[in-house]
Amino acid sequence: MPYTIPAAPAAARTPSLLHRDLQHRLDTLARTHRVPGAQLVLDTGADVVAVHTGTADAATGSPFTGQTAVPLGSLTKPYTAALVMLLADDGDLDLDEPAAEHLPELSGTPAVTVRQLLSHTAGLPTGPDSDTAAATTTTRYLTAVCTARDLLFAPGTDFSYSNAGYVAAGRLVETVTGMPWHEAVRALLLEPLGVVPAFIGDTSPVRPVAAGHAVNTATGKARPARQNLAPLEAPAGALLASALDLAAFGNALAGRSDLLPPAVAKEMRRPETAARPGALADGWGLGLALYQRDGRVWCGHDGNAQGTSCHLRVDPESGVVVAFTGNAGGATALWRDLADDLVRVTGVRVPVGSRTTDRGRPVVLPECAGTYRNGTTTYRIAPGPDGAPALSVDGDLALPLVCYADLSCDLLDPATGRPEPGGRFHRDPATGRVDRVQISGRTARRTDDG
Structure with a gap:
């Protein structure tokens, strides 16, 4: 069944009231x-x-x-x-x-x-x-x-x-x-x-x-x-x-x-x-x-x-x-x-x-460092100044990575320092070697020897 317009805390919210509330929020957030x-x-x-x-x-x-x-x-x-x-x-x-x-x-x-x-x-x-x-x-x-x-x-x-x-x-x-x-x-x-x-x-x-x-x-x-x-x-x-x-x-x-x-x-x-x-x-x-x-x-x-x-x-x-x-x-x-x-x-x-799921505490994954490629785009993962891994795409400014035991990773927003979903690494089941990385849905294949 379709949603009905839910009740407000004190009274039923009619479509006209909902329109007014959403208009106000859109106006306010657009300015913000x-x-x-x-x-x-x-x-x-x-x-x-x-x-x-x-x-x-x-x-x-x-x-x-x-x-x-x-x-x-x-x-x-x-x-x-x-x-x-x-x-x-x-x-x-x-x-x-x-x-x-x-x-x-x-x-x-x-x-x-x-x-x-x-x-x-x-x-x-x-x-x-x-x-x-x-x-x-x-x-x-x-x-x-x-x-x-x-x-x-x-x-x-x-x-x-x-x-x-x-x-x-x-x-x-x-x-x-x-x-x-x-x-x-x-x-x-x-x-x-x-x-x-x-x-x-x-x-x-x-x-x-x-x-x-x-x-x-x-x-x-x-x-x-x-x-x-x-x-x-x-x-x-x-x-x-x-x-x-x-x-x-x-x-x-x-x-x-x-x-x-x-x-x-x-x-x-x-x-x-x-x-x-x-x-x-x-x-x-x-x-x-x-x-x-x-x-x-x-x-x-x-x-x-x-x-x-x-x-x-x-x-x-x-x-x-x-x-x-x-x-x-x-x-x-x-x-x-x-x-x-x-x-x-x-x-x-x-x-x-x-x-979002609870992935536990961040871990160090040194085997993920390396060079990966998607067509003409190069992803480079290397230790940053503080030793933590960082990602650079085609030589752009490197962004810190936060890695987890399940091989997922987050990117730290440079403006806020907050972690944002980044992607995941892939381990070859035959060799155990990390051979791919997926960042924002785009996969890159490892090109170095790891």
Whole structure:
């Protein structure tokens, strides 16, 4: 059954009172976190409460309305996954067949299946940055990235979040439908949902859009950020949408829409056994992160473009959908605070990340020090000035690591000193050697002798 609007401490909380309370909290938190504009939608299955606040573009002063579309970043990926699932449901492809059956570009990794592309279990590297990707074609990109030499693990045995996998999934949609990805997502998903399509790179958008923003920490002044997604990466991150648009898609993922047959939505939500996403979530389905809370399994996804933070959570059992968009980096912290408020105000316990468990006291793991690689990205773990391990990615400032006996690790936030979920190390069962590390869901393979 859907949630009902819970009782307040002294009196029943009506939808209008809930709207007022959530509006106040969104306004307050946006100021606190220096976020120019944001949207929040709570769909209980019985009532829909939608609030928005602030400015869509600091340069123009345009208002942030309920219809303003925000760059979703990786929250585009569930839409691409849904396209593939619809094609599979129509019999145009088989989720468990090699993706190379449709994509010659993947002939270098013939064991990779369509299912593994969608669940990030193919072992593919993340892919080059957008500036590098912009200088090539999709075919050359995939041929260069999807090689046996660069596989992080045997396909179907582990998890590594991969933009390249979704570039391949988007190319699969184009090959099977004969339409460019933009046209396929417009015709098969967005328009049936009643969503006005918007994409990064639109020169004349047909609806109001928000800019992402960088905020000066000293002055608090926000300035618009340029979106630099390479066109070939569109299936991994090019959509713009409002929180209301996301909520409509969330209802489809819950099986409450004609867009996705209930069996298709259920298959997307089913956890893949090999998918162990570590700090990102408690599990992963086909295009969806999975979160276990209070005996329920929520699904959803997060997305960050340049200067935006967007989030979708769906509880299929109760019918609750929560969608949030914000147009500055601080919107991630705003989202976390809103999730805490939703528990207090509505009783809806929205999962933000993976569950926390008691892992005991930190331990020293000297065998984890070394060099690891994911495609062109290098992870270096070495003792810091105080002897504790620290992580540096591509030579950037090293962040202290806190390690535990179960091979999980946290990263210390340099600003606050607080531990944040980092990831885990992997020990080869045959040799006992630490041979991989997963940081923020991305796995890197050891390249030194350890």
